Amino acid sequence: MAKKIKFEVPEFRPYPTVPVLKPGVMKGSGPFIAKPDMQKDLGFPGELVDDWHDVAIDKMGDLLKKYRSLRVFLDSCVRCGACTDKCQYMIGTNDPKNMPVARQDLFRQVYRRHFTLAGKLFPKLVGAKDLTRDVLDDWYNYFHQCSQCRRCSVFCPYGIDTAEISMAAREILDTVGLGQKYCNEIIPKIYKIGNNLGLPKPALANTLEGLEEDMKDETGIDIKMPLDVEGADILLITPSADFFAEPHIDGLIGYAKVFHQAGASWTLSSYASEAANFGMFIGSYDNMRKVSQRIRKAAIDLKVKRIIFGECGHAWRVAYAFLNTLAGPFDFLDTRYPVPQHICEYTYDLIQKGVIQLDKSANDHRKLTFHDSCNVARATRMGDKPGGQFDIPREVIKACCNYYYDMEPDTIKDQTYCCGGGGGLLTDDLLELRVKGALPRMEALKQVVDDHGVTHMAAICAICKTQFAKVLPYYGFGMDTVISIHQLVGDAIVLTTEAKTPG
Amino acid sequence: MEFWTAFYAISFYVATFILMFGLGYKIFQYAVTPAPLKIPTTPAPLTTGGVVVRLLLEVVIFRSLFRSNKWIWLFAIIFHFALWIVLVRHLRYFMDPVWTLVVLAQPFGKYASFAMLLGLFGLLARRMFVVRINYISVPSDYLMLFLLLVIGISGTLISFVTRTDIVQFKAFMLSVLCFDWSNLQTMPTDTMLLIHLTAVISLMIVFPFSKLLHVPGIFFAPTRNQVDNPREKRHVAPWAVKEFETTPASTTSE
Numbered sequence: 236m237a238k239k240i241k242f243e244v245p246e247f248r249p250y251p252t253v254p255v256l257k258p259g260v261m262k263g264s265g266p267f268i269a270k271p272d273m274q275k276d277l278g279f280p281g282e283l284v285d286d287w288h289d290v291a292i293d294k295m296g297d298l299l300k301k302y303r304s305l306r307v308f309l310d311s312c313v314r315c316g317a318c319t320d321k322c323q324y325m326i327g328t329n330d331p332k333n334m335p336v337a338r339q340d341l342f343r344q345v346y347r348r349h350f351t352l353a354g355k356l357f358p359k360l361v362g363a364k365d366l367t368r369d370v371l372d373d374w375y376n377y378f379h380q381c382s383q384c385r386r387c388s389v390f391c392p393y394g395i396d397t398a399e400i401s402m403a404a405r406e407i408l409d410t411v412g413l414g415q416k417y418c419n420e421i422i423p424k425i426y427k428i429g430n431n432l433g434l435p436k437p438a439l440a441n442t443l444e445g446l447e448e449d450m451k452d453e454t455g456i457d458i459k460m461p462l463d464v465e466g467a468d469i470l471l472i473t474p475s476a477d478f479f480a481e482p483h484i485d486g487l488i489g490y491a492k493v494f495h496q497a498g499a500s501w502t503l504s505s506y507a508s509e510a511a512n513f514g515m516f517i518g519s520y521d522n523m524r525k526v527s528q529r530i531r532k533a534a535i536d537l538k539v540k541r542i543i544f545g546e547c548g549h550a551w552r553v554a555y556a557f558l559n560t561l562a563g564p565f566d567f568l569d570t571r572y573p574v575p576q577h578i579c580e581y582t583y584d585l586i587q588k589g590v591i592q593l594d595k596s597a598n599d600h601r602k603l604t605f606h607d608s609c610n611v612a613r614a615t616r617m618g619d620k621p622g623g624q625f626d627i628p629r630e631v632i633k634a635c636c637n638y639y640y641d642m643e644p645d646t647i648k649d650q651t652y653c654c655g656g657g658g659g660l661l662t663d664d665l666l667e668l669r670v671k672g673a674l675p676r677m678e679a680l681k682q683v684v685d686d687h688g689v690t691h692m693a694a695i696c697a698i699c700k701t702q703f704a705k706v707l708p709y710y711g712f713g714m715d716t717v718i719s720i721h722q723l724v725g726d727a728i729v730l731t732t733e734a735k736t737p738g
Numbered sequence: 739m740e741f742w743t744a745f746y747a748i749s750f751y752v753a754t755f756i757l758m759f760g761l762g763y764k765i766f767q768y769a770v771t772p773a774p775l776k777i778p779t780t781p782a783p784l785t786t787g788g789v790v791v792r793l794l795l796e797v798v799i800f801r802s803l804f805r806s807n808k809w810i811w812l813f814a815i816i817f818h819f820a821l822w823i824v825l826v827r828h829l830r831y832f833m834d835p836v837w838t839l840v841v842l843a844q845p846f847g848k849y850a851s852f853a854m855l856l857g858l859f860g861l862l863a864r865r866m867f868v869v870r871i872n873y874i875s876v877p878s879d880y881l882m883l884f885l886l887l888v889i890g891i892s893g894t895l896i897s898f899v900t901r902t903d904i905v906q907f908k909a910f911m912l913s914v915l916c917f918d919w920s921n922l923q924t925m926p927t928d929t930m931l932l933i934h935l936t937a938v939i940s941l942m943i944v945f946p947f948s949k950l951l952h953v954p955g956i957f958f959a960p961t962r963n964q965v966d967n968p969r970e971k972r973h974v975a976p977w978a979v980k981e982f983e984t985t986p987a988s989t990t991s992e
Contacts (some may be wrong), residue, residue: 254870256870258873299771300977301977302772303958304773304777304959304960304961307768308959310951310952311949311955311956312952313949313952314871314874314875314879314949315810315814315871316810316864316870316871317802317803317806319871331870331874334870336874337873337874340874352947353947359798360876360877360881362877389779390803390805391805392800392802392803393955393956393962394959394960394961396779396961419801420954442881458980520774520978526983555968555969556776557968558971559968560968560973560978561970575969612780613779613780613781614751615780616782616966619784621780621783621784621966622780624780625781
């Protein structure tokens with residue numbers, strides 16, 4: 236995988252078939268390995284340490300004491316097979332080690348050997364194995380073929396979540412000096428510059444000014460994109476891809492129009508100019524906490540009252556489920572609002588209250604479907620009811636357009652597939668995996684395109700948008716098929732010169 | 739014959755001890771290991787009551803498995819329900835007088851053994867013939883099914899074909915249970931009964947060291963037992979507080 240290789244794009248299956256096993260097809264050396272200086276920036280050894288075996292086993296023991304999930308999940312699996320056909324990477328590659336249970340067993344075999352009586356006494360009987368270099372290489376390869384999307388955890392009768400195991404494995408790999416380049420190159424940029432892209436404040440200010448001018452040209456109205464405004468009510472934390480990438484940037488324009496029309500006082504922060512938290516991908520509580528603390532500091536420094544997150548999947552997981560844990564309590568913010576809020580919750584609320592008006596006909600040239608982003612769907616919530624994370628984005632889309640069609644029920648909501656690029660896999664050295672992993676989503680999309688003439692698939696995740704823009708053409712769709720929900724909002728919103736008073 | 743009586747009495751004590759303490763230790767270990775982050779698989783209940791319902795649906799009707807794979811679900815639910823009925827019926831050998839519920843379970847319990855075997859053979863067939871499941875199986879998976887099949891087949895044969903002096907066996911069992919060693923009753927020694935008891939005792943011993951830990955495990959899975967309220971209520975593990983929040987510069991916890 237590490238070298239540029241040619242690969243075949245999987246063909247659409249005429250009907251959902253039981254995957255045929257092709258052992259070893261995705262065996263490889265995994266994604267590019269992090270360089271020593273990146274490793275050291277994060278407090279990990281620069282390269283594979285000499286006593287990696289003992290260090291790894293010690294770390295495993297440490298994690299087993301810290302994470303109940305890991306301990307319970309490693310013991311509970313009965314190898315019933317319920318998960319074996321549920322992972323998009325298994326479906327797309329047919330490599331049996333991409334079955335969630337087989338992926339877990341790469342880790343579990345070492346756990347059994349070192350931490351269970353049965354594995355110490357009868358390793359062959361219970362499938363226990365020593366942590367050899369081959370096993371370590373398999374870890375590096377196959378735990379970087381998991382996007383931590385949690386689809387397997389929905390179907391497991393014991394709730395075993397492979398994401399927890401793959402995070403633990405990646406943390407152990409980092410601890411022995413075998414980090415992944417993509418993630419470990421990005422995290423230090425957050426600390427040093429403020430965002431994953433390494434976009435410094437002057438460049439960010441410049442970009443935002445440019446966007447303000449574009450919006451002025453388009454609408455004739457002064458719509459602001461404030462940066463580092465002290466005393467603003469709302470701090471918007473959004474993935475840095477929103478500042479430059481297509482189709483993300485049109486989503487950012489959508490947020491600005493919503494804030495403008497609501498008459499809200501809001502700001503971005505150059506210090507915390509990134510919603511994504513790659514600390515989660517590498518399973519590092521420490522790094523995840525440090526990245527989260529920036530948001531707390533930005534909120535305090537800018538004296539804001541609310542924190543709202545832009546469209547980003549894993550970011551929303553860390554924000555919704557972990558931010559209070561990692562950087563709370565947030566009792567210094569306005570207690571009338573949840574901390575943090577999702578931009579879709581915010582916009583939905585404004586639509587409900589009639590604060591913003593939407594002209595659905597503005598999107599009449601589009602027929603929409605919606606891709607539930609994996610981490611939003613299975614690790615978070617929006618609004619005050621379970622499942623709000625499915626309903627609120629759909630309600631926002633439906634308020635913006637006249638033509639909306641859901642994909643097959645077993646490919647949406649909590650059964651949604653990962654886009655194929657989540658969890659730290661959104662790197663070109665994993666392109667083959669990304670293309671193959673997108674297969675089940677592309678099949679479901681094909682069906683609504685054929686049946687209903689769907690032209691666009693809305694998404695609320697920076698990774699989904701980048702991933703789809705890249706892989707859609709491999710399956711014969713245009714790269715602009717993927718679109719931000721807030722681009723739809725931005726196109727449909729009825730703007731007035733004078734902003735309304737806050738609703 | 740005294741040898742077998744003493745041997746099985748001691749084995750029964752040892753197996754019960756290992757099962758109780760082994761399982762107790764694992765439950766203790768799960769209970770004291772913190773879950774540092776909120777990771778319920780969503781949509782998840784917003785209240786503790788909701789979590790109880792969610793866990794009950796998992797434990798009683800195997801909800802997630804049903805959504806996942808109807809064949810595994812079918813064999814699994816047949817096996818587990820039959821096993822429960824069989825277990826309840828077996829209580830009659832461990833008590834005197836016998837509870838009404840156990841008396842009522844008697845006719846169902848005898849025939850439930852066939853359902854149990856059907857479920858087990860179904861699961862075994864899947865493990866052998868479905869390529870994906872065959873790929874992930876290790877010898878202990880087969881051993882576990884084998885043990886349960888031996889228990890089921892020998893028990894069914896005792897009930898319907900070979901028979902044993904069940905009254906005498908109950909007398910033995912009660913004297914073992916009451917630690918009535920001076921008056922230990924002799925155990926019948928039919929081959930089928932010895933096979934049945936050996937397999938049961940083996941299963942009890944293996945339980946805390948094997949995948950049978952899925953029984954306590956399901957109750958401790960954070961993905962299923964956590965309330966979905968991270969924004970409303972701050973959740974921090976003791977080790978995280980110790981590691982990050984006790985230094986003067988950092989923030990305080992609630």
